[in-house]
Amino acid sequence: MKNLLDRGKKLADQAEIHVVDCKEIPVTYDQNTFKSINKKNTRDISLRLIKDSCLGFASTTHLNDTEVVDRALEQAPFGEDVAFDFPAEHPAEDTVIFDQRLSRITEEDLIEHIYDTIDAVAAYDASIPLRIQFISREITVQIANTNGLHQEYKKTALSASIYTLSPQGFIESICYYAAGRLFRIPDGAIKNLIQRHQQAQTRLPVPTKKMPVIFTPRAFGALIYRLLEAIKGTNLNTGVSPLEDQLGETIFDTNLNLKEEPHKPYGLFSCPVDDEGIPTQGKEIITAGILKSFLYDLKTGTEAGKESTGNGFKRSLIGEGFREPPTPHATNLFIPPGTRSLNQLINQMEEGLLVDTVMGAHTGNIFAGEFSLNVGCGYYIKNGNIQGKAVDTMVSGNIYEVLQEIPDYSSELGLLFMFEPMGYGPDVLVSSVSVTGKMNE
Amino acid sequence: MEDILQKSLGCNGYQDIRFEDLITTSIHFMGKHLDNISINRQRGGHARALLGGGWGTFSFSRDQDTPKALENALQATRLIPGTLELAPAPVIQDTIHVQTDSDPRPINVKEKKRLLEHYNNLALSHKDIHTTRAVYKEIFRKKHFCNNEGTEIYQEQLLVSIQMALVARRGNIIQRVGLSLGGSPHFSSLLGQEALLEEKIKEVRDLVQAEPAQAGHYTVILDPECTSVFVHEAFGHLSESDNLSNNRNLQKVMQLGREFGPAILNIVDDPTIPDVPGHFKYDDEGVEGTRNELIREGKLVGRLHSRETAAQLGEKITGNSRATDYTFPPVVRMTTTFIEGGPHTFEEMLAGIDEGLYLKEASGGQTSGEFFTFDTQLGYQIINGKLGPMIRDASLSGNLFTTLQNIQMIGDDMVISKSGGCGKANQLLYEVGMGSPHLKIQDMAIGGK
Numbered sequence: 013m014k015n016l017l018d019r020g021k022k023l024a025d026q027a028e029i030h031v032v033d034c035k036e037i038p039v040t041y042d043q044n045t046f047k048s049i050n051k052k053n054t055r056d057i058s059l060r061l062i063k064d065s066c067l068g069f070a071s072t073t074h075l076n077d078t079e080v081v082d083r084a085l086e087q088a089p090f091g092e093d094v095a096f097d098f099p100a101e102h103p104a105e106d107t108v109i110f111d112q113r114l115s116r117i118t119e120e121d122l123i124e125h126i127y128d129t130i131d132a133v134a135a136y137d138a139s140i141p142l143r144i145q146f147i148s149r150e151i152t153v154q155i156a157n158t159n160g161l162h163q164e165y166k167k168t169a170l171s172a173s174i175y176t177l178s179p180q181g182f183i184e185s186i187c188y189y190a191a192g193r194l195f196r197i198p199d200g201a202i203k204n205l206i207q208r209h210q211q212a213q214t215r216l217p218v219p220t221k222k223m224p225v226i227f228t229p230r231a232f233g234a235l236i237y238r239l240l241e242a243i244k245g246t247n248l249n250t251g252v253s254p255l256e257d258q259l260g261e262t263i264f265d266t267n268l269n270l271k272e273e274p275h276k277p278y279g280l281f282s283c284p285v286d287d288e289g290i291p292t293q294g295k296e297i298i299t300a301g302i303l304k305s306f307l308y309d310l311k312t313g314t315e316a317g318k319e320s321t322g323n324g325f326k327r328s329l330i331g332e333g334f335r336e337p338p339t340p341h342a343t344n345l346f347i348p349p350g351t352r353s354l355n356q357l358i359n360q361m362e363e364g365l366l367v368d369t370v371m372g373a374h375t376g377n378i379f380a381g382e383f384s385l386n387v388g389c390g391y392y393i394k395n396g397n398i399q400g401k402a403v404d405t406m407v408s409g410n411i412y413e414v415l416q417e418i419p420d421y422s423s424e425l426g427l428l429f430m431f432e433p434m435g436y437g438p439d440v441l442v443s444s445v446s447v448t449g450k451m452n453e
Numbered sequence: 454m455e456d457i458l459q460k461s462l463g464c465n466g467y468q469d470i471r472f473e474d475l476i477t478t479s480i481h482f483m484g485k486h487l488d489n490i491s492i493n494r495q496r497g498g499h500a501r502a503l504l505g506g507g508w509g510t511f512s513f514s515r516d517q518d519t520p521k522a523l524e525n526a527l528q529a530t531r532l533i534p535g536t537l538e539l540a541p542a543p544v545i546q547d548t549i550h551v552q553t554d555s556d557p558r559p560i561n562v563k564e565k566k567r568l569l570e571h572y573n574n575l576a577l578s579h580k581d582i583h584t585t586r587a588v589y590k591e592i593f594r595k596k597h598f599c600n601n602e603g604t605e606i607y608q609e610q611l612l613v614s615i616q617m618a619l620v621a622r623r624g625n626i627i628q629r630v631g632l633s634l635g636g637s638p639h640f641s642s643l644l645g646q647e648a649l650l651e652e653k654i655k656e657v658r659d660l661v662q663a664e665p666a667q668a669g670h671y672t673v674i675l676d677p678e679c680t681s682v683f684v685h686e687a688f689g690h691l692s693e694s695d696n697l698s699n700n701r702n703l704q705k706v707m708q709l710g711r712e713f714g715p716a717i718l719n720i721v722d723d724p725t726i727p728d729v730p731g732h733f734k735y736d737d738e739g740v741e742g743t744r745n746e747l748i749r750e751g752k753l754v755g756r757l758h759s760r761e762t763a764a765q766l767g768e769k770i771t772g773n774s775r776a777t778d779y780t781f782p783p784v785v786r787m788t789t790t791f792i793e794g795g796p797h798t799f800e801e802m803l804a805g806i807d808e809g810l811y812l813k814e815a816s817g818g819q820t821s822g823e824f825f826t827f828d829t830q831l832g833y834q835i836i837n838g839k840l841g842p843m844i845r846d847a848s849l850s851g852n853l854f855t856t857l858q859n860i861q862m863i864g865d866d867m868v869i870s871k872s873g874g875c876g877k878a879n880q881l882l883y884e885v886g887m888g889s890p891h892l893k894i895q896d897m898a899i900g901g902k
Contacts, residue, residue: 040507042699046533048508050782051525054497055514071493073514083492087562092487119529141700181696181703182822220668250484250584254625335477335493375817375828377846380627384848384900386819386826406826406850406900408668431879448668448900 013156016059019081021158024061024068024088028098028157030287030326031075032056038147039122041130043177049119058326059084060337062098066091071335096314098157104284104291108277109167111193115150117170122146129174129197136206141177146170155289163289168192169280171433174202176209184401185209185389186369188230190433192278208368211391214400218392218449224364225407225445226357226393226422229347229437231385233428234373236270236345236437238381238411243297243305244340245312252379254412258303265418266301273435274322274343280433281343288324292343295321307340345428345435350421354439357422359396365447366391366398366439367407373430384408406448417443458498461523462601466504466530467539468523469600471737473497473779480566480589482573490562497779502526506535510782540763540770542604542740549608549734552727555641557591557613565589568643569615572650576619581658583622590614592883594778596737604739611638612730612884616872619653623661628845629830630657630814633872636886637728642871656814659843660831666847666899672809672835672861673849673897674802677868679829680889682815684792685875686825687853688713688720689887692747692755693773693785693877694762696822703822704766711753714857717795720748722757724772724788730873731789731886735772742772742788759785777880784878791888795863802862802893809835810899812847826850848900856894864891 013029020027036052058071061084068088072080126144133142149169156162171190174197178184185208189197227235242253255263274292276282285291288310296304308316309324324338358366369388376384390402422439458470475495481488497514500522509529511522518525557565566589573587594610614635621628632653635642675683690696697703724733724742735741738760745755758766759774762785776783803811811833818827828848834841869888874881 045535045537045699046507047699048510048782049529049533050508050510050512051529052512052780053515053518054512054780056495067489069489069491071491071495073495073497074516077494077496080494083494087490087492090487090563090566091490119532123532177700177702179702180706180823181700246483250486251622252584252620252627254627335495336479336491337489369821371819371821371824372817372826372828372848372850373819375819375826376848377627377629377830380625382846384828384846386824386848386850386900388821388824404824404850404852404898406668406848406898408848408900446668446900448898450898 013075013154016075016078016081017156017158019078020059020061023081023085024063026062026098026158028060028155030058031154033152035150036147037119037122038145039119039126041126041144043141043143046123051119058335061085061088062094063088065093067094069337094311096310098159099161099288099290099310100159101161101163101289102291104163105275107275107282107284109165109192109282111168111278114148114168114170114194117148117194122148125172129172132197132199132202133206136203140209143175143177145173155285155287157289161289163285165284167283170194172197174205176205178212184212188427190280190427192280192282208389211398212401215403216392216400217451218365218402218405218447219451220448222444222446224361225442225447226364226366227440227442228366228368229426229439230429231367231370232437232440233430233434234370234385235383235411235415236428236434237373237430238378238383240342241378242381243307245306245308245316246339247379248306249312249315254380255303259306261303262301263303263412264298264301264415267418268298268301268415269348270298271296271346272342272344273346276344279344281435283343286322286324287326287338288320290320290322290324292322307342309338309340312340342434345437347437349423349425349438351423352420354422354424357420357439357441358393358398361393361396364393365402365407366393381411383411402449404450408446408448414442414445419443457519459599461520462599463523464601465527466502467601468502469598469738470523471499471779472597474595475778476593478562478565478591480569482569482585482587484584485577490566495778498522499776499779499782500526501782502530503537503539504530506530506537507533508782512780537761538764539760542760542770544603545735545739545741546605551609551611551638553611553638555639557640558593560640572615572617575647575650576617576654579654581621582619582654584620586618588616598735598737598739600739606735606739608735610733610884612636613638613640613643614872615643619657621657621661626661628657628660630660631816633870636730636871636873639728656831660845663843663845666810666832666844668900670896671899672806672893672895674809674811674835675892675894676813677866677889677891678870679812679815680792680892681870681887682818682827683892684720684889685787685790685887686818686820686827687856689787689790690820690877691822691853692757693787694756694758694766695785698762698765707753707756709753712751713748713753714751714860716751717863718748718751718857718860719793720790721746721793722788722790726789726869729789729869729886730884731787733788733884736774737776737783738774740770740772740774745771757785757787759783775882777882781880784880786875786877786882787885789869789886789888791867791869792863792890792892794865794867794890797862797864799864799891802864802891803835804838806835807837810844810847811835811840824850824852850898850900856897859895859897860892861895862893866890
């Protein structure tokens with residue numbers, strides 16, 4: 013690492029190096045057989061240089077590939093003009109994200125976890141076909157620059173996905189669990205998976221009209237994603253965000269609160285510093301419906317005349333984002349739960365929809381807050397009870413309209429999702445969403 | 454490095470190794486600002502072993518992991534015994550170099566940036582263009598493959614493209630239209646596309662004045678781009694056999710000979726078409742990619758296979774086992790998937806539609822197997838057989854089986870898209886392509902306002 017930094021310092025004004033080592037063991041089981049164990053042990057290195065106020069970026073996989081410095085330097089003369097310096101070191105908050113026991117987990121252990129899960133499901137119904145994947149991951153991150161910064165942390169993560177399959181062989185219901193430390197899937201989660209599977213055996217068309225919709229956190233992430241895109245420095249500075257002049261304004265129901273908690277112990281996106289080495293900060297994004305924060309990295313913060321908010325991450329929607337410079341991203345999100353259980357919310361609903369998974373979350377006019385989502389796993393509710401799986405159903409609208417009325421949240425917390433988990437939240441009851449179905453009324 | 458890998462191949466069960474050296478050059482503009490230029494190099498390998506049960510695989514990038522890569526893979530496959538077999542494949546020794554008469558690699562970054570900036574400035578010079586996003590991407594892959602059956606392949610792949618998004622804004626209405634150039638190994642395919650850009654600029658300018666689509670069920674005409682996304686999402690993914698190799702119920706649904714659509718419907722997957730994103734010679738398990746008919750005269754006649762799925766279903770290998778790079782195991786994926794041109798003109802399609810939609814500008818889709826969805830950004834109402842006012846933000850969704858049956862007409866104007874890309878199994882692969890003619894479908898569910 014030092015060799016690259018030294019070379020960078022010699023040839024440019026400032027240099028920064030970011031090294032991510034990733035060890036991963038995914039074990040996959042599919043209907044009575046173990047499909048694969050796909051171990052991974054990879055390294056990614058990225059380098060940023062500033063020379064004459066111009067930024068150069070290059071990445072490699074090998075610390076001895078010193079040409080990475082030359083590649084970054086080659087483009088710096090006609091690279092982007094930047095007004096920031098790589099940061100000096102600031103003390104970061106201690107963040108508990110490494111589980112010793114999880115870091116020692118082996119593929120044999122993961123196989124055992126899968127057998128345990130199969131047994132847990134079989135206790136309810138041994139006939140349901142299952143697809144199960146456990147993934148353990150250990151990541152070591154190092155960030156150093158020529159202004160004296162050196163940050164390093166290690167984190168662990170374990171995820172478990174369990175899918176039940178329909179008689180036709182398509183995914184019927186989903187249970188996903190993930191944390192920064194070793195866990196056992198609670199029996200309640202398995203029970204819920206089986207219950208949804210059974211409810212889905214009745215398939216119903218739903219009417220086309222506006223109705224109340226409960227989004228599970230897994231589905232609600234698609235709506236939150238639209239807000240996050242609108243508060244990122246990248247989109248604010250280029251004027252595509254409709255929220256550029258809305259800071260401090262009430263933009264949602266006063267019942268909506270959304271926070272960022274980067275120091276939550278064993279949180280999936282918890283970390284002491286961002287990918288530029290800047291300490292992460294807990295922050296309120298929406299408080300009582302009021303927009304409280306924007307998300308900036310060094311570059312977009314400087315452009316806007318503000319400081320980085322510790323949100324510079326190399327992340328992309330699909331796959332890994334190591335190979336591009338950081339852009340603003342949120343860490344662990346948190347939406348506080350309500351007091352009544354999901355079942356109580358369902359029981360009080362005259363007619364509505366429970367939406368658990370959606371498709372098309374990444375498509376459409378994201379910046380404008382519009383969503384038009386095909387319901388994957390969704391359930392039609394009538395007279396306080398789930399009647400069956402909603403088929404051929406879409407929900408659509410604009411988050412700045414539909415999130416004006418959020419009467420309630422469930423008391424259970426789950427993972428907010430946008431392809432990958434993004435934080436934690438309850439089931440969210442939204443008063444009125446446009447539902448397109450195929451029931452003739 | 455390749456020697457070390459080859460020497461570590463043993464005779465136990467099946468073993469293979471890929472070693473890849475990838476260089477990616479990207480240039481990004483956001484509005485008038487250069488967002489970043491990056492030149493990335495990744496080197497690493499992927500070892501696979503199969504001793505009868507499940508696969509053991511090991512991805513690595515550090516040199517010290519190389520000699521024990523296969524040992525790691527073997528240790529994993531030993532833990533999961535079973536009866537998995539691979540379909541036999543010809544032993545191949547071959548070397549494939551990039552064929553291009555306009556090689557982007559020797560051209561310096563400055564000139565690439567200048568070209569992208571030229572298009573970007575052209576767009577931004579129109580006062581109605583609020584902002585842009587413009588991306589130059591050049592991906593050069595050097596891939597070595599060898600297995601313990603004697604196959605040894607060195608293969609190069611090169612793909613150069615420009616993708617632009619043009620954004621117009623009227624008050625709170627923000628609209629975007631996309632433009633793709635290149636999608637081939639030729640730098641020259643990026644040049645001289647100003648007229649196409651002007652056309653797109655006009656579209657997005659009109660789009661902010663358009664009304665959103667009204668939700669409901671319509672007879673729709675999809676343009677070739679939308680039809681391409683439709684065939685990729687609504688049918689292509691289901692023809693990837695890894696979904697059904699372990700699934701007897703789905704196998705019944707996907708029985709060869711089953712009628713999926715009208716007799717005018719023919720769907721093909723073909724990696725041999727040159728100069729498009731989905732082109733390659735050998736897949737990532739050393740099998741030659743072949744043209745495969747998936748639907749012929751409305752009936753299911755074929756599907757896409759890896760050696761594993763071909764053995765499980767007792768069908769012939771097709772060469773569709775592909776990985777994004779060495780950090781992933783290969784999965785069954787499409788190459789260039791398209792609906793063949795049909796008998797109908799656009800005018801014939803319009804005739805007889807009292808109230809419908811003509812949809813263009815697909816902006817991404819997704820499928821769960823049985824259901825699919827995708828968004829379009831731009832369209833026109835069809836009123837009494839004629840194109841009416843422009844509409845925006847229509848999204849389509851439906852059940853694959855009923856939607857294919859609802860195809861009424863197929864246009865005579867097949868084109869293969871310059872843009873590709875698919876994110877199956879969290880592996881974003883740019884070298885997946887698609888194409889199609891215009892398509893007329895009845896009773897399509899449209900989500901909108």
